[in-house]
Amino acid sequence: MDAPKPQAVTLTIDEREVTVPKGTTILRAAESIGIEIPRYCYHPGLSSPAQCRICLVEVVGAPKLAASCVTEAMEGQQVRTQSEPALEMRRGVLEFYLANHPLDCPICDQSGECKLQDYVHAEGREHGRSREPKRVFGRDDFGGDVLFYGDRCVMCTRCVRFMNEMAQDPRLAVVERGNRSIIDTFFDEGVEGSPYSGNIVDICPVGALVSKDFLHKARAWDLEHTPSVCPNCSQGCNIEIHTRDNLVQRLKPRDNPEVNQYWMCDYGRARYEWLNRGDRIEAPLIRTGERDARAAASWEEAIRAAAAELGGAEGPVRAVASAFVSNEALVALATLVEALGGGEIVFRSPRTVGEIPLPGFEKLARREDLAPNREGAEALGMKRVGTNDATGGLESLAAHAGKLVVLGDELEDAGPEFGAEAAAYLYLGSYPTEGAGRAKVVLPITTFAEEEGSFTNHARIVQRYEPALQAPGMARPAATVLEALRAALGTPAGALAGRRGS
Ligand code: SF4
Ligand code: SF4
Numbered sequence: 001m002d003a004p005k006p007q008a009v010t011l012t013i014d015e016r017e018v019t020v021p022k023g024t025t026i027l028r029a030a031e032s033i034g035i036e037i038p039r040y041c042y043h044p045g046l047s048s049p050a051q052c053r054i055c056l057v058e059v060v061g062a063p064k065l066a067a068s069c070v071t072e073a074m075e076g077q078q079v080r081t082q083s084e085p086a087l088e089m090r091r092g093v094l095e096f097y098l099a100n101h102p103l104d105c106p107i108c109d110q111s112g113e114c115k116l117q118d119y120v121h122a123e124g125r126e127h128g129r130s131r132e133p134k135r136v137f138g139r140d141d142f143g144g145d146v147l148f149y150g151d152r153c154v155m156c157t158r159c160v161r162f163m164n165e166m167a168q169d170p171r172l173a174v175v176e177r178g179n180r181s182i183i184d185t186f187f188d189e190g191v192e193g194s195p196y197s198g199n200i201v202d203i204c205p206v207g208a209l210v211s212k213d214f215l216h217k218a219r220a221w222d223l224e225h226t227p228s229v230c231p232n233c234s235q236g237c238n239i240e241i242h243t244r245d246n247l248v249q250r251l252k253p254r255d256n257p258e259v260n261q262y263w264m265c266d267y268g269r270a271r272y273e274w275l276n277r278g279d280r281i282e283a284p285l286i287r288t289g290e291r292d293a294r295a296a297a298s299w300e301e302a303i304r305a306a307a308a309e310l311g312g313a314e315g316p317v318r319a320v321a322s323a324f325v326s327n328e329a330l331v332a333l334a335t336l337v338e339a340l341g342g343g344e345i346v347f348r349s350p351r352t353v354g355e356i357p358l359p360g361f362e363k364l365a366r367r368e369d370l371a372p373n374r375e376g377a378e379a380l381g382m383k384r385v386g387t388n389d390a391t392g393g394l395e396s397l398a399a400h401a402g403k404l405v406v407l408g409d410e411l412e413d414a415g416p417e418f419g420a421e422a423a424a425y426l427y428l429g430s431y432p433t434e435g436a437g438r439a440k441v442v443l444p445i446t447t448f449a450e451e452e453g454s455f456t457n458h459a460r461i462v463q464r465y466e467p468a469l470q471a472p473g474m475a476r477p478a479a480t481v482l483e484a485l486r487a488a489l490g491t492p493a494g495a496l497a498g499r500r501g502s
């Protein structure tokens with residue numbers, strides 16, 4: 001039997017007709033046709049207390065203005081978001097907010113992405129009329145990565161509700177009353193150690209909660225935003241990478257109702273500095289002598305040398321991959337190994353014990369696998385080896401006498417004799433490492449932040465990411481490099497067709 005269709009209602013908002021499922025609020029109905037009604041206390045992931053009054057709109061025939069964040073859209077309703085009564089009321093609300101708000105936009109980290117700035121600019125009064133001295137609260141360290149500037153708070157309580165409803169770790173509250181109301185912590189440690197507390201900085205609509213890590217680092221309008229996927233565990237939270245001057249400045253969550261809703265964990269948020277490392281392999285290198293003597297080469301020379309090395313060597317092939325490289329690179333590696341006669345591919349990846357769930361949204365947890373693509377590697381038949389800190393497990397490969405290919409593993413524990421017995425040894429990586437010392441050819445590859453690709457998360461959802469940074473020097477995506485190498489070996493594309501589909 002077919003499930004009953006949800007009932008729909010049709011209304012007009014600013015003279016535009018819209019049909020939405022019954023139960024939708026006016027604010028959401030307006031949003032669905034691109035009309036943004038101001039909001040402070042409303043957040044789609046939290047309860048709606050309807051306390052800030054900035055979302056007031058006129059409903060024709062109603063005796064007073066309606067808080068659109070909690071008022072249900074009704075059949076035949078006529079809503080006016082830009083009528084004079086609505087604008088006049090919202091101007092008044094904004095004037096109240098500004099009565100105590102400091103005019104410190106020039107030194108506020110939220111400037112450029114602040115909802116008080118935006119709304120006052122769009123519909124506030126040109127001049128304030130308050131002559132009273134402003135209330136002063138000053139700054140407080142809330143613990144973790146969070147600083148609180150009490151004077152800037154608009155008392156929307158999003159931060160309090162996030163800690164209560166999503167983190168279910170009530171560490172914040174409104175204290176005092178009326179004009180003296182302020183957000184405060186219960187204990188000295190504040191939100192320290194609460195693993196999702198960084199989200200309160202994201203959802204604070206003004207500059208009251210700011211990140212210590214990002215403090216005065218960049219202006220919002222100087223940042224470029226690139227859609228990406230967090231590489232720090234197999235949850236695969238959807239994120240934006242914010243960059244300036246080709247450096248990552250911060251990571252922010254990006255909405256995805258199936259994976260991370262509006263949130264991300266503090267562990268993932270804090271781990272981006274490795275993307276800014278300057279010690280990179282920037283050019284293809286061909287060994288010219290016994291040990292570390294190497295000469296930089298063009299890509300053409302390097303691919304030719306790698307193909308000659310691998311194509312001309314005897315013995316079976318073995319390969320090491322990384323759970324930090326894309327699905328595309330893993331498929332290209334598997335194709336190459338098959339083209340070379342087939343062989344075992346293993347990978348190492350860090351792992352911890354125990355997941356850290358977000359209680360208010362159970363699909364999200366910091367997972368045990370602290371790499372983004374274990375599922376992608378395993379789906380291609382690659383076997384995880386080594387310990388939970390991604391060391392060990394390569395002993396037999398270190399002494400392998402046939403063909404040896406390493407993709408992305410930094411071989412931190414391998415030592416300079418790794419691959420010394422190999423008939424042919426090819427290393428593809430981003431950072432210089434002792435373990436590549438015996439490789440005949442070293443090929444520079446991009447990190448995930450410098451390329452387009454995909455990871456497969458713990459629930460086998462394949463998610464794409466885009467390039468946020470320019471690659472250093474001649475580094476190229478591993479998938480492109482491996483594909484060029486396969487072509488140079490003369491193997492037709494699609495040799496792995498059956499496996500790709502598995
Ligand atoms: S600190 Fe920010 S999120 Fe919390 S109540 Fe104040 S304005 Fe709202
Ligand atoms: S849960 Fe995992 S994927 Fe999400 S932000 Fe944290 S580390 Fe990154």
Ligand code: FES
Pocket residue numbers: 038039040041042049050051052053054055056067068069070
């Ligand atoms: S957003 Fe509607 S009352 Fe705050």
